[in-house]
Each structure stands twice: as C-alpha cells, then as structure tokens.
Amino acid sequence: MPISDPLETLMNIFADFETRIRKAVGAVLGTDAPDLSRIAVEPPRDAGHGDLSTNAAMVLAKPLGxxxxxxxxxxxxxLRGNADVEAVEVAGPGFINLRLKPAYWTNHLAEVLERGLDYGRAAPTGRRINVEYVSANxxxxxxxGHCRGAVVGDSIANLLAFAGAEVVKEYYINDAGEQVNVLARSVFLRYREALGETIGEIPAGLYPGDYLKPVGAALAxxxxxxxxxxxxxEWLPIVRDYAINAMMMMIRDDLKRLGIEHEVFFSERSLHARNGGNASRIAETVAALQERGIVYQGTLPPPKGQLPEDWEDRxxxxxRSTEVGxxxxxxxxxxxxxxxxxAADVAYFADKFARGFDEMVYVLGADHGGYVKRLEAVAKAVSAGRAEASVVLCQLVKLYRDGEPVKMSKRSGDFVTLAEVVEEVGRDPVRFMMLYRKSDAPLDFDFAKVTEQSKDNPVFYVQYAHARxxxxxxxxxxxxxEVPADAALADRERLALLADEGEIGLIRKLAEYPRLVLAAAEAKEPHRVAFYLYDLAQLFHAQYNRGRDVPGLRFVNPDEPRLTLARLGLVRGVASVVASGLKLIGADAPDEMR
Structure with a gap:
C-alpha cells in the first residue's frame, strides 16, 4: 500500500513530469484516451540519453492498437512544446527521453535551498505505522548480530515518518518463554556466588557470561x-522479574549507544496475564476470532517426510490461516x-490493531523467514483486511578483525557485544555500514575498513562531503x-549563472532525493539512502577536484562574487541533502573531520 500519493510531493520532479506527460497525452488522445495511470517517469539508465524517460508510448500502444x-x-x-523541455527523443522500442533546460535545474536548486532539511519530506498522510524491531530475548x-536489525528498523521508521506517516517505534520483550526461567536460574547462581559460595563450573544449559556477575551481586x-x-x-518469579529488569536496562543502554530509543516496550507476558481473574488477552482474542468463524476445532495433516516422535493426530x-494466504x-x-x-503473535497483532495502526512492520532475523506468510495471514484474519503486516528480514553479520572472523556465542559467553563495537569504531560507522548492503543479504563488518579515512570507506566519504x-x-x-543566509542563497536569477555540466549534474542528483526517499520508505529499504549518499558525495568531491585543475570552476572565486554566491548555493544544497540523508540513517553530518 503506498505511503503517500507521489503526485502530492511537489518537490519530486518525476511526479511533476508524470502529471505533465499525462496531461499532454490526454490532450493528444482526447476522448480516446485509455487509463493513463500506468505512465511512469524515471531517470534513464544511461544519463547520456537525457534527464527523464517515460514509458507512455510503451504502455498505451496495445490498448490503442x-x-x-x-x-x-x-x-x-x-512534449516539445513544454516550456521546461529542451529536447525530446524517441529511443529503442518506444521510450521517450526528455532533456530539460538548465533554467529548470537551477530553479529546482532554489527549491532545495528554500526547503532545507525538509526537502523531500512528504506532507502528513494520516497513516499510522507501528515498526517493531530488535526485540531480542x-x-x-x-x-x-542484534545490531543490524536495530539499525535497519530504526532507519525504516525514520524513512516512514519522513514520507508522511505517523510512526511508533516498538520493542517486543520476549519475557514469557522458558529462556527467562533459564536466565533466572543463571542469575540465582551468580547471587549465591556473590554471597560467598563456590559455584564451580557453570552447569550446561545456563548462561555462563560474566555480564551476570554484577546482576547477582546487586541482588545479594x-x-x-x-x-x-x-x-x-518461591524465588524463581522474584529473581526472574529482577533479572529481566536488569537485562532490559542493559539493552536500553546498548540501544542508546546506537542512538536508538523506542517509544513503546511491550511485554509478551502481559498477553498471558489474566485481567483481574478474567481471561487473558490471548484467550479474549482467540474467543473473538472463534465467534467470527476464523478459529475452529480441527485436525492437521501429518508433516511431510519422517514424522517427529512427539507428533500426535488430535x-x-x-x-483458518490458509484462507488468508x-x-x-x-x-x-x-x-x-x-x-x-x-497465539501470542495473533493477540499481539490484535493489540496493535486496536491501538489504531494501519500497518505493522516487523524487522526479524533471516531465520524467521517462515514468519512472513503467517504474519501476513494474521493481519488479514484479525483486521478483516483493514490493516497489513510487512516483514523485513535481516541476514547475519560476519565480524572480522585483522582479516580473521570473530566468533560469537551467547551461551558460551564468548561474544562481541554491540557496546564494544560502538565504543571501538563509533556510532556513525556502525549505523552506516549496517545499511550498506540490502538487509536480506549477508554483511561483512571489518573493523579496519570502517575506520579507514578513504574513498573506500563509505561513511567517511559521505561525512567528508558535508565537512568539505x-x-x-x-x-x-x-x-x-559575505555569505548570506540560506534563503538569500536561493536567488533564482543568480543561480542561473550555474552552467557547468558538473554543476548541473549535481543538481540533477539532488533532484533525485525526494523520489529516492519515498521509494525507499515504500520498499522499506534504507540501504537505498546509503547508496544514494555515496553517489552524491562522489559527484561533489569530483566537482571540487575539478576546481583544483581548472581555477575557473572553483566554488570560491573572489574575482567573481555573484558566481561564487551561486556556487555556494549549490554547495549548501549538497550539504543540506547529505545532512538530511545521514539523519534518516541516524548518523551525524560533521562540519569538520578529525
């Protein structure tokens, strides 16, 4: 479901020209015009073919015969009669390529400057979206390993808000399973240790990590x-509650190191708890669905292949999830x-739906691939199709140090914590690099590479563009x-002095930003922002370096004050979009690099 109507995003030049082309095509065809909604405008695959490309003739040829x-x-x-169009060509099987006049681009730069950090931001849509992410035990x-899902989820939430949705960031506390009883027993062992007992080797099945020692000591x-x-x-529920609270304080602190703060922490146990002696929320949800005929009593066919020993035909x-996909x-x-x-998943979705959300986004590990269909089915069943579930899967992160893989094992206590990674390389490199691959692709994180000050380190290269x-x-x-305020830099007459192909190329790239962030939000793919920022930084650094070779192209030329101010407007536009994109990722835009 679209987050917002791109035609309402006035800064989006592609949406702007979709409207113009549909009007022009409609005028040509008159009453014979078929449905024009499939007309799309995109950047050409080859920039040498023009600024914009439309499929109008391709999608309308068949219905028109x-x-x-x-x-x-x-x-x-x-289209050649359009005031902003310099040239139009028909290419290949019928693509229409448009080249726009330089004045269109410099006028668009003025809009970038006038909007500032809000350039590309969509108007509120009224759509409410819940983004649940991290949710580690x-x-x-x-x-x-938790880090990637945390960064992906947080950035998706930022993107959705930028695209006009009302977003709530949520953490689901898995505090109802056997693992929290294991935690309690592990803490109780450390509690006895703190009281002076010799506990010996940690028994198999308990958590052996040293991180539980201060928890046991505080309990003692x-x-x-x-x-x-x-x-x-008697002691198990007491220690369990104490341990869960201690772990959640630790997890909150870890997330803050990444710049992540959830608005809601939802307890799974609250779904199982009885309301003043009444039925639990899970029981109430199941009963409500049973009344609607969505829940029934029946048998399941045996699983394919060899039957597990504990399988019973009953x-x-x-x-009825097969009826909804x-x-x-x-x-x-x-x-x-x-x-x-x-059943807890069903009740949890019902709770979110009751809170008025139109869409529930779940950011899960790649081992939860089987949850995609079932959560989508839960959404359809519980909401009768009025709300949807979207599942984003995150593949594993492989951590390297000096070219050697770093092993992690939570149960053995031999693992690298998120806090250690952030402390060593910094929040910004961690967040940026966790997004520098599509979330469903494996990611290699190399300590040396993410701190290297070179073009090969994307986060350094992008932040350096802002600092430059x-x-x-x-x-x-x-x-x-004398440098005027940003609003004064947006003088359209002065910006019209920008005529170098490199300068116009930078404006073209800036103009892609509104479409890019909207598409990234709709697809829930924040890596697109990281890739875009790297490409924009590359163009900016290239133009800066051209000025070293050709003095007339330098951004600052005291002998050409008006041209200098026009170029400073371009520089400000680049800096503003870089800062906006880094903010969506959750990284800073520094004015200096040290």
Missing part, C-alpha cells in the same frame, strides 16, 4: 541471603492446554565574501 515508436513520436511532438547484552546486596532460604517455586484449536492452518493451543507462541562543504564556506569567509 498502435505501434509504440509511432505513438512515441506523436507524444514527443506534444532479555537474557543478556546485545551483540553485533538488596536481598542478602533471604532468597537462599526459599524453594525454587483435534486442535486452529486459525498462509500455507497451513496454525495451532493456537498446545496439547497441555497452554497457548502456542503463534562546510570548509568551502569557511574559505569564502576567509576570502572576504
């Missing part, structure tokens, strides 16, 4: 030996009468040029 190239020539003739500090300080006098049935409480109906109740994890822009303004001030 005409040849694409012939129809393209007819449309091209109509509260059994220890976060490691670099507050409870002394009180818990030792209790049976496990009547179960099932969700899943590949099997899903059990909601175990043979012992307790609810399945899937700031240095250009310092050069101008040092040369005695």
């Amino acid at each position: 005409r040849k694409p190239r012939e129809l393209g020539e007819t449309f091209a003739e109509a 509260p059994t220890g500090p976060m490691h670099v 300080l507050t409870r002394r030996d009180e818990l030792k006098r209790m049976d496990e049935a 009547e179960q409480t099932l969700l 899943d590949d099997m109906d899903r059990p909601l109740v175990k043979s012992n009468g307790s609810y399945t994890y899937f 822009a700031a240095s250009v303004f310092r050069q101008a001030q040092g040369a005695g040029i």
Whole structure:
C-alpha cells in the first residue's frame, strides 16, 4: 500500500513530469484516451540519453492498437512544446527521453535551498505505522548480530515518518518463554556466588557470561541471603522479574549507544496475564476470532517426510490461516492446554490493531523467514483486511578483525557485544555500514575498513562531503565574501549563472532525493539512502577536484562574487541533502573531520 500519493510531493520532479506527460497525452488522445495511470517517469539508465524517460508510448500502444515508436513520436511532438523541455527523443522500442533546460535545474536548486532539511519530506498522510524491531530475548547484552536489525528498523521508521506517516517505534520483550526461567536460574547462581559460595563450573544449559556477575551481586546486596532460604517455586518469579529488569536496562543502554530509543516496550507476558481473574488477552482474542468463524476445532495433516516422535493426530484449536494466504492452518493451543507462541503473535497483532495502526512492520532475523506468510495471514484474519503486516528480514553479520572472523556465542559467553563495537569504531560507522548492503543479504563488518579515512570507506566519504562543504564556506569567509543566509542563497536569477555540466549534474542528483526517499520508505529499504549518499558525495568531491585543475570552476572565486554566491548555493544544497540523508540513517553530518 503506498505511503503517500507521489503526485502530492511537489518537490519530486518525476511526479511533476508524470502529471505533465499525462496531461499532454490526454490532450493528444482526447476522448480516446485509455487509463493513463500506468505512465511512469524515471531517470534513464544511461544519463547520456537525457534527464527523464517515460514509458507512455510503451504502455498505451496495445490498448490503442498502435505501434509504440509511432505513438512515441506523436507524444514527443506534444512534449516539445513544454516550456521546461529542451529536447525530446524517441529511443529503442518506444521510450521517450526528455532533456530539460538548465533554467529548470537551477530553479529546482532554489527549491532545495528554500526547503532545507525538509526537502523531500512528504506532507502528513494520516497513516499510522507501528515498526517493531530488535526485540531480542532479555537474557543478556546485545551483540553485533542484534545490531543490524536495530539499525535497519530504526532507519525504516525514520524513512516512514519522513514520507508522511505517523510512526511508533516498538520493542517486543520476549519475557514469557522458558529462556527467562533459564536466565533466572543463571542469575540465582551468580547471587549465591556473590554471597560467598563456590559455584564451580557453570552447569550446561545456563548462561555462563560474566555480564551476570554484577546482576547477582546487586541482588545479594538488596536481598542478602533471604532468597537462599526459599524453594525454587518461591524465588524463581522474584529473581526472574529482577533479572529481566536488569537485562532490559542493559539493552536500553546498548540501544542508546546506537542512538536508538523506542517509544513503546511491550511485554509478551502481559498477553498471558489474566485481567483481574478474567481471561487473558490471548484467550479474549482467540474467543473473538472463534465467534467470527476464523478459529475452529480441527485436525492437521501429518508433516511431510519422517514424522517427529512427539507428533500426535488430535483435534486442535486452529486459525483458518490458509484462507488468508498462509500455507497451513496454525495451532493456537498446545496439547497441555497452554497457548502456542503463534497465539501470542495473533493477540499481539490484535493489540496493535486496536491501538489504531494501519500497518505493522516487523524487522526479524533471516531465520524467521517462515514468519512472513503467517504474519501476513494474521493481519488479514484479525483486521478483516483493514490493516497489513510487512516483514523485513535481516541476514547475519560476519565480524572480522585483522582479516580473521570473530566468533560469537551467547551461551558460551564468548561474544562481541554491540557496546564494544560502538565504543571501538563509533556510532556513525556502525549505523552506516549496517545499511550498506540490502538487509536480506549477508554483511561483512571489518573493523579496519570502517575506520579507514578513504574513498573506500563509505561513511567517511559521505561525512567528508558535508565537512568539505562546510570548509568551502569557511574559505569564502576567509576570502572576504559575505555569505548570506540560506534563503538569500536561493536567488533564482543568480543561480542561473550555474552552467557547468558538473554543476548541473549535481543538481540533477539532488533532484533525485525526494523520489529516492519515498521509494525507499515504500520498499522499506534504507540501504537505498546509503547508496544514494555515496553517489552524491562522489559527484561533489569530483566537482571540487575539478576546481583544483581548472581555477575557473572553483566554488570560491573572489574575482567573481555573484558566481561564487551561486556556487555556494549549490554547495549548501549538497550539504543540506547529505545532512538530511545521514539523519534518516541516524548518523551525524560533521562540519569538520578529525
């Protein structure tokens, strides 16, 4: 479902020309015009072919019963009369390529400057989106494996908000499973250790990490030996709650190091808890769906292949998920009468839907690929198609140091924490590099490469572009040029002095930004922003370096004050878009690099 109507995003030149081309085509065809909604405008694959390319003739040829190239020539003739169009050509099987006048680009730069950091931001759409991400088990500090999902989820939320949605960032605390009982027993062991007992080797099945030692020591300080006098049935819930709170404080601190703060922390246990002696929220959800006929009593066919030893053919409480796109109906109740994890998923979605969200985004690890269909089915079943679920999968991160892989194992306690990674290389390199691959592709994170100050390190290269822009303004001030405010830099008459192909090329790249961020938000692919920023930085650095070889192309030329101010407007536009993109990623835009 689109986040916003791109035609409402006035800064989007591609949407602007979609409107113009549809009007021109409609005028040519008159009452014979078919549906024009499939007409699209994109950048040509080869920049040498022009500034914009449209498929108008390609998509309308069949409904009109005409040849694409012939129809393209007819449309091209109509488009040549557009005041902002310099040239129109029909290429290949019928693509129409447009080249725009330089004045169009310099006027667009004025809009970039006038909008500042809001350039590309869409108007509010009224659409409410919940983005749930990280949601690691509260059994220890976060490691670099959690890091990628955290950064991807946070950046998706930033993008969706920039695209006009009302966004809530949410963390689901998995505090209802057996793993938190294991955590409690592990902390209780460290508690006994803190009271002076010799505990020996950590028993198999418990968490051995040293991070639990201060938790046990703090528990001993507050409870002394009180818990030792209790049976496990008494001390387990006490220690479990204490340990979960301690772990969540640690996780919150880890996330803050990445610049991540969730607005909602939702407890899975709250779904299982009874409301004042009444049914749990899971039970209420299951009952409500049963009344609608979505939940039923039935049997499932045996799994394909060799039957597991614990499989039993029995009547179960099932969700009719196959009717809404899943590949099997899903059990909601175990043979012992307790609810399945899937039942909690259903109740959790119902809770979000009741809170008024139109879309629920789940950022999950690649090992949760089987959840895609079932969560989409849950959305359709619970909301009757009024809300949707979108699942983003994140592949593993392979960590390297000096070319050697770093092993991580949470259970053995031998792992590299997120805090250690951020402390060593900094928040910005971590966030940027976690996005420098599509989330469903594996990612290699090399400590040496992400701190290298070179073109081969994308985050350095992009941040250096912003720092270099700031240095250009310092050069101008040092040369005695009075630099006006950004609004004054947007003088259209003065910006029209920008005529070099490199300068116009930079403006063209800036003009791609609104379309890029909207598409990245709709696809939930924040890596597109990182790639775009690198390409923009590359163009900017190239233009700066051209000025070293050709003095007449320098951004600052005291002998040409008006041209200098026009070029400073271009530099400010680049700096503004770089800062905007880095903010979406969650990184800073420095004025100096040290």
